[in-house]
Amino acid sequence: MTRSTVKELLSGEKVNSEVLLKGWVRTRRGNKNVAFIAVNDGTVIHNIQVVADAEKFPEEVLRDVTTGSSISVRGQLVESMGKGQSVEIQASELEVLGTSDPEDYPLQKKGHSFEFLREIAHLRFRTNTFGAVFRIRHALSFAIHNYFNEKGFFYLHTPIITASDAEGAGAMFRVTTLDLDNIPRDDRKKIEFGQDFFGRSTNLTVSGQLEGELGALALSSIYTFGPTFRAENSNTPRHVAEFWMIEPEMAFYDIHDNMDLAEDFLKYLVRYAMEHCADDLEFLNKMVDKELLERLRFIVSNDFVRMGYTEAVEILEKSGKKFEFPVKWGSDLQAEHERYLVEEEFKKPVILTDYPEEIKSFYMKQNEDGKTVRAMDVLFPKIGEIIGGSQREEDYDKLVQRMRSMDVPEEELWWYLDTRRFGTVEHSGFGLGFERLLMFVTGMSNIRDVIPFPRTPKNAEF
RNA sequence: UCCUCAGUAGCUCAGUUGGUUAGAGCGGCGGACUGUUAAUCCGUAGGUCGUAGGUUCAAGUCCUACCUGAGGAGCCA
Numbered sequence: 323m324t325r326s327t328v329k330e331l332l333s334g335e336k337v338n339s340e341v342l343l344k345g346w347v348r349t350r351r352g353n354k355n356v357a358f359i360a361v362n363d364g365t366v367i368h369n370i371q372v373v374a375d376a377e378k379f380p381e382e383v384l385r386d387v388t389t390g391s392s393i394s395v396r397g398q399l400v401e402s403m404g405k406g407q408s409v410e411i412q413a414s415e416l417e418v419l420g421t422s423d424p425e426d427y428p429l430q431k432k433g434h435s436f437e438f439l440r441e442i443a444h445l446r447f448r449t450n451t452f453g454a455v456f457r458i459r460h461a462l463s464f465a466i467h468n469y470f471n472e473k474g475f476f477y478l479h480t481p482i483i484t485a486s487d488a489e490g491a492g493a494m495f496r497v498t499t500l501d502l503d504n505i506p507r508d509d510r511k512k513i514e515f516g517q518d519f520f521g522r523s524t525n526l527t528v529s530g531q532l533e534g535e536l537g538a539l540a541l542s543s544i545y546t547f548g549p550t551f552r553a554e555n556s557n558t559p560r561h562v563a564e565f566w567m568i569e570p571e572m573a574f575y576d577i578h579d580n581m582d583l584a585e586d587f588l589k590y591l592v593r594y595a596m597e598h599c600a601d602d603l604e605f606l607n608k609m610v611d612k613e614l615l616e617r618l619r620f621i622v623s624n625d626f627v628r629m630g631y632t633e634a635v636e637i638l639e640k641s642g643k644k645f646e647f648p649v650k651w652g653s654d655l656q657a658e659h660e661r662y663l664v665e666e667e668f669k670k671p672v673i674l675t676d677y678p679e680e681i682k683s684f685y686m687k688q689n690e691d692g693k694t695v696r697a698m699d700v701l702f703p704k705i706g707e708i709i710g711g712s713q714r715e716e717d718y719d720k721l722v723q724r725m726r727s728m729d730v731p732e733e734e735l736w737w738y739l740d741t742r743r744f745g746t747v748e749h750s751g752f753g754l755g756f757e758r759l760l761m762f763v764t765g766m767s768n769i770r771d772v773i774p775f776p777r778t779p780k781n782a783e784f
Numbered sequence: 785u786c787c788u789c790a791g792u793a794g795c796u797c798a799g800u801u802g803g804u805u806a807g808a809g810c811g812g813c814g815g816a817c818u819g820u821u822a823a824u825c826c827g828u829a830g831g832u833c834g835u836a837g838g839u840u841c842a843a844g845u846c847c848u849a850c851c852u853g854a855g856g857a858g859c860c861a
Contacts, residue, residue: 351820358820373819389811406821425794430811431822434795437853492860529861554859555785567861646857657857710861755861768854769861780852 323396329365336399337409343370343395344419346448349431350387357384361393364447367454367601371402371410379416390422390429390448433609436771443775443784451610454602455764455772458595462760463547465594466568469587470545475570478537478544480530485522486734493553494525495563526551530569531751532685532738535714538571538749539741545570547756555779559768560705562757564777571751577687577696577713580750581628581673584700584709587754588671589622595763596622603763611765617703618763626671631655631694634663634674641667654681657706664701672701684728686712688720698752705762711752718742 323342331341345363352358355376360369372395374384387393396415402408428442429449439446446452467477483497499519500506506514515523530546537544546569553563570583596603596618607614638649638659643666647656655674663672676694679686686695700709715721721742725732732739760772770776775784 349822351823353817353820355818356820358823360821371821402819404819404821425812427812428794430795432795432810433822438795440853550861552860556859557785557854558857558859559855561860565861707861753861758861 327365328361328363328368328370331370331399331411332366332368332409334409337401339399341397341399341411343372343397343411345370345393347387347389347391347393347422349389357387359387359393359395361395362448362453364453364457367450367457367605371404371407372397372413372416373410374413374416378414383416383418386418386421387416388422388424388427389431390424390427392419392422393417394419436766436768440770440776447774450605452771454599454605455760455766456774457602458599458764459760459772461598462591462595462756462763465591465598466545466547466756468594469590470543470570473543475543475545475572476537476541478530478534478541478546480527480533480537480546480548480569482527482549483520483524484527485520485524486532492528494528495551495553497524497526528552529567529753531571531753532735534569534571534751535685535749536737536741538573538751539745539747542574543570543572557779559770560758560761562769562773562776562778565769565773566756568754568756569751571749573747573749575713575750576748577675577698577750580711580713580752581626581675581698584673584698584711584752584754585626585671588700588708588759591759592618592763593622606765611767614765617765621671621702624670626673626700627668628673628675630676631674631678632676634672637667638662652678652680660701660706664703664706669703671703674699674701679724682712684724684730685714685721687715688724696750700752702762704767705758708758708762709752709754711750713748713750716742716746716748718746 323340325344326336326341328343328345330336331343343361343363345361348360348362348369350357350359357374357376359372359374361372362369376384394417395411395413397411397413399409400412402410429445434449439449439452447456470477500513500517506517508514515521518524527550529550530548534544534546546567548566549564550567551564552561554561572579572583575583603615603618632651634655635649635651638645641662643662645656645658645662647658649659664670675696675698676689677697678693679688679695682695682697686697688695696713698711699707702708715724718739721739722732725735757769757772761767761769764772766772770778
């Protein structure tokens, strides 16, 4: 007999037939005569109730049916006599596959703090909240590929180990096979990377963008979706050292096409989650964030505000609001400024564009005003910047000039510059932090709780 | 990295101006209960008070350093 998942069983299609269930025990209730066992197999947030009459099973078998144990049950799927569930299994055979000592098993029926569950990240999948979060993580991963595939984008695998340290996107993790107890050094005490595995200094990638541009300038539209690494000592609920990023890059797109894509993409993903993860979202809305569903509905049904940086600064200056950091044209907006715009002024997502060139990266397209670049940041309620992107500078001379003034080593990026020498075209792209998106969609307030095994400073357990 | 707060039973927490033998709820264990829904009721075990120093007749409580965690800031996604 083939196993039925809890998802299949709860759909009710197999009612009044013989079924086989395998899963993990969440709780057991009951008395001397009958045991009610809530079983979950992770296929869906709900448990199925197994009813075991004590007289049918040896005492030692029922005694081993404890929270956390794994069991196999054969029985009749029937309409439930009790309230709280529509169907249940009347067990005829029950086998404990793996016991779980209740003295040691750390998960109890009652809720735990997320901080505690982080310490047992290997077991937190077995809780309702993390089951829901990681099912949604899967669904959105799938939705991302779906979206781009339907639009004719190609999934491009950019390298995880890179030699360029020129992106300027943050501190990097060094990759080396040199013997750290005996590092080869030249006469001037400089490390001889020529002896290292790649014959040069290498790092884990902080972004696949530059390589992504190379792909787009041949394949038209590409996207990357992979891990990225930042060695920054950031200790906040919004940063991890290893995270997943989605970076579409499109030839023949200007900044407006780029914004249209970003908005459409985000709405698609939120809508996808609402359609495919309704049960999990409902649970999270009830247990984690009471305004979650309302916020998600709001996102898909409202246009994002689009506005230039300069205008945003004016609005902030006129707001009369006292900020901890003063608003000044030329300096980057602080978290409190962004929050004001999104949560108080407009009460919807905001896309800011045309930032001063001094605070943005070398590759962004320079505007005619000589002061600003065609950057775009998508700001979301609760989590702040969810997307950062830009139209890229396609003019060789302007790009080189900018690199020189920003001390970006052009000789290291000869391959990047080549795309501007040979058939350069207007193009654009952006980066979406996958975990930031998940925080928004799940309502979880700490990024460490939307990635299975978070990597943060001083923490690489599991 | 900076600022603030926290660390007491397996979990979540209480513990007064420093003062006898450190408490509760949940969980665990034992028992009761003929269908339970985070079941209920009775009983019970369980503690190097984050670590190391210091002040004091006396430290869970005060001081210092460190470790860990959380929130805020910066960096950013």
